[in-house]
Amino acid sequence: MSISTSGSTSTSTTTGSTSDGKNGTMSATMTETTTEATRRPRLSGMTWLVWRQHRAAFWTILAAAALSVAWIVYQRGQMTDFLDGYGYPAKSLDEAGNEFQQYVDAFSSVSMGLMAIPILLGVFLGAPLLSGDLETGTAKLVVAQSVSRSRWLATKLGLAALVVVVSTTALSAAFGWWWNPVKTEATVMDWTSDAAFNTTGPVPVALTLLSVFGGVAIGVVLRRTLMAMVVTFGFTVVLQLVWSYFFLSLGSSVTIHTNKGVTADNSFPSLPDNAYVIDQSYLTGSGDLVGWSTCAGAQSDAAGELCMKKADVVGWSVEYLPMSQMSGMQWFGASILFALTAGVAVFLFVWGRKRLV
Amino acid sequence: MSDGMYAGEPALEAYGLGMRYRRGWALRDCSFRLPAGRICGLVGPNGAGKTTLLSIAAHVLQPTHGSVSLFGEAPGSAESGRRTAFLAQEKPLFRRFTVAETLRLGRELNPGWDQRSAEDIIRAGNVPFDAKISTLSGGQRTRVAIALAFGKRPDLLLLDEPMSDLDPVVRHEIMGTLLAEAAERGTTVLMSTHVLAELENVCDYLVIVSGGGVRLAGDVDELMSVHTLVTGAKEGDGVPADLAHHTLVESRTSGRQFTALIRPEGPVTGPWETDAPNMEELLLAYLRSPDAPPLITPTAQVQGQAYGTGAVAA
Numbered sequence: 001m002s003i004s005t006s007g008s009t010s011t012s013t014t015t016g017s018t019s020d021g022k023n024g025t026m027s028a029t030m031t032e033t034t035t036e037a038t039r040r041p042r043l044s045g046m047t048w049l050v051w052r053q054h055r056a057a058f059w060t061i062l063a064a065a066a067l068s069v070a071w072i073v074y075q076r077g078q079m080t081d082f083l084d085g086y087g088y089p090a091k092s093l094d095e096a097g098n099e100f101q102q103y104v105d106a107f108s109s110v111s112m113g114l115m116a117i118p119i120l121l122g123v124f125l126g127a128p129l130l131s132g133d134l135e136t137g138t139a140k141l142v143v144a145q146s147v148s149r150s151r152w153l154a155t156k157l158g159l160a161a162l163v164v165v166v167s168t169t170a171l172s173a174a175f176g177w178w179w180n181p182v183k184t185e186a187t188v189m190d191w192t193s194d195a196a197f198n199t200t201g202p203v204p205v206a207l208t209l210l211s212v213f214g215g216v217a218i219g220v221v222l223r224r225t226l227m228a229m230v231v232t233f234g235f236t237v238v239l240q241l242v243w244s245y246f247f248l249s250l251g252s253s254v255t256i257h258t259n260k261g262v263t264a265d266n267s268f269p270s271l272p273d274n275a276y277v278i279d280q281s282y283l284t285g286s287g288d289l290v291g292w293s294t295c296a297g298a299q300s301d302a303a304g305e306l307c308m309k310k311a312d313v314v315g316w317s318v319e320y321l322p323m324s325q326m327s328g329m330q331w332f333g334a335s336i337l338f339a340l341t342a343g344v345a346v347f348l349f350v351w352g353r354k355r356l357v
Numbered sequence: 358m359s360d361g362m363y364a365g366e367p368a369l370e371a372y373g374l375g376m377r378y379r380r381g382w383a384l385r386d387c388s389f390r391l392p393a394g395r396i397c398g399l400v401g402p403n404g405a406g407k408t409t410l411l412s413i414a415a416h417v418l419q420p421t422h423g424s425v426s427l428f429g430e431a432p433g434s435a436e437s438g439r440r441t442a443f444l445a446q447e448k449p450l451f452r453r454f455t456v457a458e459t460l461r462l463g464r465e466l467n468p469g470w471d472q473r474s475a476e477d478i479i480r481a482g483n484v485p486f487d488a489k490i491s492t493l494s495g496g497q498r499t500r501v502a503i504a505l506a507f508g509k510r511p512d513l514l515l516l517d518e519p520m521s522d523l524d525p526v527v528r529h530e531i532m533g534t535l536l537a538e539a540a541e542r543g544t545t546v547l548m549s550t551h552v553l554a555e556l557e558n559v560c561d562y563l564v565i566v567s568g569g570g571v572r573l574a575g576d577v578d579e580l581m582s583v584h585t586l587v588t589g590a591k592e593g594d595g596v597p598a599d600l601a602h603h604t605l606v607e608s609r610t611s612g613r614q615f616t617a618l619i620r621p622e623g624p625v626t627g628p629w630e631t632d633a634p635n636m637e638e639l640l641l642a643y644l645r646s647p648d649a650p651p652l653i654t655p656t657a658q659v660q661g662q663a664y665g666t667g668a669v670a671a
Contacts, residue, residue, distance in 0.1 A: 049462055138449045140443070144443040
């Protein structure tokens, strides 16, 4: 058998007249696509592939985010209508009672949904993102093309991150905007609760991004979609628990001392609105702190007075976090989460160089 | 086969390739060279390391030992990625893509994409372009996967059991397309297969791997010419004395007839009928006797490889 290596550039003659008709339809389709291309930007290359592969998930996320934002805008309209009619903030909401309660409930249900986003996206977007390709073998198909696997990995992570950032930023901004008029009302949402802290500012974006990238890494290591989703669920839940336990220590607490005793009505120091009290204790003349229940066992006022005197209590020492720190704490915490996300991304690229496929 | 091709540029060179999985070695000290422009059959029993070898060349696996070079470049380099196409055994495709979208994948990701030849392969099988991959039959899916590999216009085509789920007619037709394309463009093809009869009309180069190592490698005509099939009447047990100074690949007795495949080291003397083996006889002989001394012809040797041993000077 002989193989001709002559550089023949003539078109194949086997595709004669029979395919001409089909070629005609083909070129018609091509023109159609071109006119479409002029109307809207067309994805190309790896971006097209990744978007095409995950478009159902991406559109679902974006559409759900858009619907939620619309719902939040509607809810905010309802609430501001009520507040305007009621005369807030001139009139305190304390007397509004049950009438306002439905607006408070709306906050808690929406914030609950927002707090579930990192878990949902980690499990349904992050975990299958690469494990699906590894399980079905399509990873082999992609790396057999002329594009490097790092490009593939970067496009996958980049598009997923883009969708996550766009949707969570929109939700976070909308929710923060809704909350803003009643931000100072602790009865609506306490700013130190995870319902408020984890759903506004950069925190939901950072938590979701780390959950999704963590899910991707779990999927790459396990190479099985279902198992990766289960493990990612565990990971994202643990991440939320650890975060909730830890986020209040992101602030730098303020300590205030008084010297007007502790029994008088106005002896307790006046704290800024919505300050979160971390610790409070009695301050003694020597500067030591004793527990505020020190003389709680006294039978009478006189006995209590005597007890205080004996302990040399001169005033209060209160350690608290002012609400003004909220934004700073959120950005500090989010930057830690972003750094962890970047670490996961680096791991993915290092792992992908050797073991991907 | 013209001698001029012997000096050809190597398309693929394997140097002491070893691959170790958790359960043991799939490939061990595997060295050979495949000159450019050849159609090479990669033959071996199940689990011999064929898929591992192709996967390493396609940069899907990293070898534990040794290295592969494709046109002088490492697998995974931009250059070799562009010049090599790989069709994995399971023929992975995106199930939710249509056929047209699958071809678009090839077009978007390969600079030298040839839409026309890819479409021709699809059309020849009457596969509708708007059908989802998940709705296609196994054979149609294979056709799409092959179109995707062909449309890339590679210089080296790595095919892992490409025809295993095609019926004989389609198999023949696809093989014809493959040969025509390869001939026209001078594509090098490395194709693993179980269908020995098919190789005879297709391949002009052979590599047999067995037990993780290369048993036989070289130009088909050359391999044929250095082997002789001898037959004669059976005389006692063991190898007859007048064949002892030849290299014996395999011997069998059926009834009173003795058959042996030998590599003659001189004229064959004695009461023997000698014949040139056909490719299937040659392959079967090597596949049945894994302990036969390996033979790697000079064109299939990489630098520093000793003749006929398969060992590489480290």
